[in-house]
Amino acid sequence: MLLRGTAIVSLLTLLSRILGFIRDLLVAQLLGASLFADAFFVAFRIPNLLRSFVAEGALTAAFTPVFSTSLTRGIPEARETMRRVVGFLIIVTSILVVAMIFCAPYIVGIIAPGFQKQTGKFELCVHLTRIMAPYIACVSVIAMINSALNALNIFGTSAWAQVIMNIVLIIGALLAIPFEMSTAVVIISASVLIGGIVQVASQIPACHRSGLSLVPSRRIFSKDVRDVIRLMIPATLGASIYQITIFLGTILASLLPSGSVSWLFYADRVAQFPIGIFSVALASVLLPALSNASAQANDATFSRNITDSLRFTNFCIIPMASGIWALALPITQLLFQRGAFDVQSANNTALALQALCYGLWAASCHSMLVRAFIARRDTITPSLVGLVSLIVNLCVSLVLMGPINLNGDGRGVAALLALVQQYLYALVPVSGDLGHVGLAAASSISAISSLALVALLYQVKIGQFPLSSFISSLARSLCASLMMVLVIYWISNLSLSPLSACVCGIILGVLTFISASHLLKSRELGDTLKVLRAKAKRL
Numbered sequence: 001m002l003l004r005g006t007a008i009v010s011l012l013t014l015l016s017r018i019l020g021f022i023r024d025l026l027v028a029q030l031l032g033a034s035l036f037a038d039a040f041f042v043a044f045r046i047p048n049l050l051r052s053f054v055a056e057g058a059l060t061a062a063f064t065p066v067f068s069t070s071l072t073r074g075i076p077e078a079r080e081t082m083r084r085v086v087g088f089l090i091i092v093t094s095i096l097v098v099a100m101i102f103c104a105p106y107i108v109g110i111i112a113p114g115f116q117k118q119t120g121k122f123e124l125c126v127h128l129t130r131i132m133a134p135y136i137a138c139v140s141v142i143a144m145i146n147s148a149l150n151a152l153n154i155f156g157t158s159a160w161a162q163v164i165m166n167i168v169l170i171i172g173a174l175l176a177i178p179f180e181m182s183t184a185v186v187i188i189s190a191s192v193l194i195g196g197i198v199q200v201a202s203q204i205p206a207c208h209r210s211g212l213s214l215v216p217s218r219r220i221f222s223k224d225v226r227d228v229i230r231l232m233i234p235a236t237l238g239a240s241i242y243q244i245t246i247f248l249g250t251i252l253a254s255l256l257p258s259g260s261v262s263w264l265f266y267a268d269r270v271a272q273f274p275i276g277i278f279s280v281a282l283a284s285v286l287l288p289a290l291s292n293a294s295a296q297a298n299d300a301t302f303s304r305n306i307t308d309s310l311r312f313t314n315f316c317i318i319p320m321a322s323g324i325w326a327l328a329l330p331i332t333q334l335l336f337q338r339g340a341f342d343v344q345s346a347n348n349t350a351l352a353l354q355a356l357c358y359g360l361w362a363a364s365c366h367s368m369l370v371r372a373f374i375a376r377r378d379t380i381t382p383s384l385v386g387l388v389s390l391i392v393n394l395c396v397s398l399v400l401m402g403p404i405n406l407n408g409d410g411r412g413v414a415a416l417l418a419l420v421q422q423y424l425y426a427l428v429p430v431s432g433d434l435g436h437v438g439l440a441a442a443s444s445i446s447a448i449s450s451l452a453l454v455a456l457l458y459q460v461k462i463g464q465f466p467l468s469s470f471i472s473s474l475a476r477s478l479c480a481s482l483m484m485v486l487v488i489y490w491i492s493n494l495s496l497s498p499l500s501a502c503v504c505g506i507i508l509g510v511l512t513f514i515s516a517s518h519l520l521k522s523r524e525l526g527d528t529l530k531v532l533r534a535k536a537k538r539l
Contacts, residue, residue: 020166028338030176032345042261044132045111046104047135047139062379066228067081071152096137100130111251124185137196142200145203154206161199161200164195172192245390255417266335266349268356273324310365315476315522315528318477325354356443360447389449398417483513485509
């Protein structure tokens with residue numbers, strides 16, 4: 001069930017990511033790495049920060065175990081639980097949207113203090129933030145629906161909604177082509193909100209078919225809602241810490257040369273491809289599976305699901321990250337280098353992408369282990385791990401990015417970060433001046449440290465960590481990926497065009513990895529082939 005559900009979500013997510021890259025290609029062509037692009041990306045990230053309080057992080061972590069428990073008492077009880085949570089969600093998101101609209105200047109001033117030094121950039125970011133504010137309500141409802149349907153073994157609806165979202169954004173970008181940058185960026189921002197509304201509408205048929213309802217109940221302070229709130233409080237801390245980490249990077253990037261925010265955004269878009277295709281898909285299936293096993297006190301199934309998720313994370317993420325690292329420049333050139341996105345932007349984006357690749361595997365494994373704590377209704381431990389990750393990320397970022405230039409302005413968040421940086425320089429004998437690449441490297445280092453900590457806590461609080469199977473699958477995947485990278489390096493020395501380098505590198509790289517995995521007798525490869533054969537027979 002775990003592999004089947006992951007396969008369904010992964011295929012839809014792959015389609016969504018392809019459409020997402022088309023969308024990013026259009027945005028890059030329209031806006032490049034200009035002040036309009038920087039303003040849009042910062043404004044778009046602000047709803048992503050706030051949605052952590054009620055959406056994919058906190059709400060999913062709190063709602064899934066509660067819904068799984070009510071599901072053991074039958075569909076009617078589960079339906080009422082969902083209706084009561086919908087009522088609670090509408091109240092919370094409405095308050096956040098109103099606060100976001102009125103407080104937009106203060107939020108942008110905190111998140112991107114460097115924007116105030118460039119004429120028009122700050123005001124534009126505030127305007128775009130207000131346009132996209134209601135998007136938070138849409139993604140919150142979608143996250144709850146996805147959690148409920150996954151618990152009912154109905155997979156892929158959320159990924160399909162994301163496909164629809166990207167189609168709407170592509171249409172918005174195409175409509176913006178004839179206009180000036182100042183108008184085009186507003187059109188793209190409006191399409192974000194429209195896409196969110198269409199996403200919610202696309203989920204209604206699946207809810208009806210499964211016996212669920214989105215009609216809010218007036219009993220919003222029942223026991224199940226109180227349970228969700230109790231679990232959401234620490235989960236909100238953990239989810240917001242992740243977003244705060246991203247925004248601290250945005251603050252620091254805004255203090256670097258113009259374009260740094262955009263280079264990091266484009267690099268992160270590519271780096272998130274394997275995360276979205278596999279890790280998010282597997283995690284979305286894993287959490288309800290673990291929650292159901294925990295509700296039924298089935299420890300054997302619980303342990304087997306965790307072990308399988310880690311094995312297949314090793315098998316899938318390591319070669320994906322290795323391939324992206326080896327093809328970073330041709331991928332960036334192929335996807336983005338056109339229009340306002342020049343050669344320098346492509347090179348700077350590729351360097352950031354390579355730095356991000358080092359942490360993809362650790363971030364994916366960390367995501368799987370966190371689900372184990374959430375399924376046991378422990379949202380405090382993941383939050384504490386997130387806090388440690390935030391501290392590590394900030395400290396390493398300040399050490400690696402180079403000295404912060406305040407241009408005579410000794411106030412605000414930027415001045416505080418500069419003061420912390422000077423203190424770290426006094427403590428750390430070695431520092432770097434890597435700019436935006438240093439910020440990307442810090443993200444990878446914090447991901448690795450978080451994985452080490454959460455694995456230790458799993459051993460202490462939940463049970464025996466599956467070290468033997470984890471290490472063996474890790475070693476096989478590393479060896480096969482190394483052989484794959486050597487083949488890709490050979491291809492890169494043939495002076496091919498970016499398109500040819502990517503096509504040849506991906507095809508030969510995949511074939512090399514599969515062949516090497518077969519020679520290494522990879523258990524994960526065998527299990528994957530069994531699932532594919534079973535699906536082929538059904539077709």
